[in-house]
Amino acid sequence: MNKPLIDIKNLNTGYGSQKALDNVNITVESNDFIGVIGPNGGGKTTLIKAILGLIPVWSGEIVSNLEAAKIGYLPQFNPIDKEFPITVKEVILSGLAGKKGLFNRYSILDKKRANELMEQAGIAKLKHKNIGHLSGGQMQRSLLCRALINQPELLILDEPSTFVDNQFEMELFEWLKELNKEIAIIMVSHDLGTISSHVKTIACVNQHLHYHKSNKITPEQLAHYDCPIQIITHGTVPHQVLATHKH
Amino acid sequence: MEFFSGLFEYTFINHAFLASLFSSIICGILGTYIVSKRMVFISGGITHASFGGIGMAFYLGLHPFAGAVVFALSSALGIEWISKKGNIRNDSSIGILWSLGMAIGIIFVYITPGFTPNLMSYLFGSILTVSNSELWVMGLLTLIVIGFFWAFYRPILYFAFDENFAKSQKAPVNLINYSLIILIALGIVINIKVAGIILVMSMLTLPQNTANLFSNNFKHIIFYSIAISFVGTMAGLAGSFWLGIPSGASIIFTLALIFFVSKIVKIFIDKNNRTASLL
Structure with missing residues (x-):
């Protein structure tokens, strides 16, 4: 077993x-x-x-x-700062923060994976939007993509x-x-x-x-x-x- | 034009020019982080606590900025540690530190025998008396801050946005947080010379909030802030010459003016866009 x-x-x-x-x-x-x-x-x-x-x-x-960083996490919605200057794409890529550590660069493959997830979640058009402009559902979709990008x-x-x-x-x-x-x-x-x-x-x-x-x-x-x-x-x-x- | 080329023949004007440039870069970068992460009050605490160090250094006959560095660093690390523990009300402990620092500073300056330093210059800055060695330190810190943000841009942005998520991914959040709070403390001490204790806060918040009116992109806010800060500092300095008012106060007043004018422009742009979208 x-x-x-x-x-x-x-x-x-x-x-x-x-x-x-x-x-x-x-x-x-x-x-x-x-x-x-x-x-x-x-x-x-x-x-x-x-x-x-x-x-x-x-x-x-x-x-x-x-392994460390193999748990995907979608936190509660409220404590997230919706005025923080960050785009949807950046939020999703931040799901790799643990895997990448401080010195690894984000590769084309990582960005491709982020794009695929955004397509799947139906938020591809919002890629460069600031999170302040998202609806609740769009925000949750972005956070779910962030939780999934490192293939937990x-x-x-x-x-x-x-x-x-x-x-x-x-x-x-x-x-x-x-x-x-x-x-x-x-x-x-x-x-x-x-x-x-x-x-x-x-x-x-x-x-x-x-x-x-x-x-x-x-x-x-x-x-x-x-x-x-x-x-x-x-x-x-x-x-x-x-x-x-x-x- | 002759007026300006004439100005550069004076060393102190060259120094002021370089000091403004360095301080615009340091504050533009660190301030964007501070404003985004809602750490303005924390920075205020560190700034005022460092006055305690300045007073103590006077009493002990040391360079005032050595004292300021010690106080700024220990209060910065203390605040970071307390907020990590999370069991004391964060804003209260900052308030205590804020007033205690000022009190210690005043007491030591008062009991220092036969010597009254120019306190005004520490409260409101004295960009025109920046020395050669201070410029070197500023230049060095500018390079360190640029290098740090260039190397760790993504971790800095991602950890600041959602610290708990980053920790859940076992990312080195504490290392980045402590490094940044140390850089902020050093940045504040350096800028006390230029803007002064009372006004250093504005250098860290006004250009960033002006930039934030026109951009929601962290990187763009950094670049816009640096530009706004530099233009504002130069214009403020010019204003202080012509009007014969203190440079620090004049710089901050100019930065505030830029902010309010931008705010009004922004309101009109938004209004126009709304009417355009209705047509």
Whole structure:
């Protein structure tokens, strides 16, 4: 059997003295498609940041069998500075920042790959546009291209469908399905209804992590996992909204 | 024309010309980074903290810029370290550093026996008294800044845009950040001579914001800033001659004037484009 891509054992971490994740265990295998759900402030983004090495681990360990820079990352949309003087093409090429280090030049091949990705994402025309001129969907497309340019083996997306149009959301899930044939995907969402039909497994994060090895999950199971999120079924109006559960 | 060729016969005018050129290049490049990365307040903190070093150097009988370098570097590295830790409010710690630096400077200047240095020249600059050795240092720093940005242009731009993403790719973000904050500290100290403590901030922000009105491209903003900065400095100097006002204040006033005129021009251009697109 292949080694797992990421193996998290008894992970404890947080910010300052505030614990955000308590004794978390999860294994990410190749071809996994894990949906990470949980309440706001429950530690979803913290888990992502720990995997990416952006915050220190308090105790436990994160064993990675991936080469450095082989994790593609699409961060949350809001903290990105939309007034920063940078073009779409430059944003996408910046996905190679880790591979290139300080001294390697960006080759014609790199630029070709960036062009291909932009074609695929339907943003080729925006190549030289400043990011300040993009819509939410165009921005997310650019950031997704940035995450993919270094041909990652694991793709991590933090709330990819905020600020985007429905069309992009559909295209995104199609694209991810295609990508998932080759690479593993972890996708954070606060909206279980949107992702459950696309992911293979679900991780409920609310300081603790409960790994649910199916994409079907019932409100009772969520309650059992102490994972109080709102379930919104999309489709016919009126939306069915279940109350949040607590033990 | 004879007036200008006559001017260049004076060494101090030559010095002022070169000093303006060097300082336009240093500030044009570093300022574009500072403005893009929203570090203007951080730079203000470093600038004012360095006054503490100037005062202390007077007291100890050292060259004032040696003191300024020490204070600017330690405050720059301190701010970078604090913002990396992220557990103290960043803007508050900058505010503390800002006022503490000024206080230390004033105290030491006051207790230095029998000597009152020309404080005004450190607050508002004295481009006309730049010495030969200071010019050499400025020239050297100009070359270092150009070389650094030329060699590491992409990493600098990419890391400044999204530091966390770059870190997720295991890119050497801290190395670039620390190198840049050191260059910024040195750039600020050098420019205290030209623009002065109070006004060095304008050299790092006004030309860049003027350039940003007409371009959203990082590289173009750098080049436009250098040009605007140099033209503004020269015009400001000329103004200070004719009107008999202090050079530092005159330069910054000119740069601000260029900014406001450009802003008005830009508003009209935008308005015209809007009407054109409606027709």
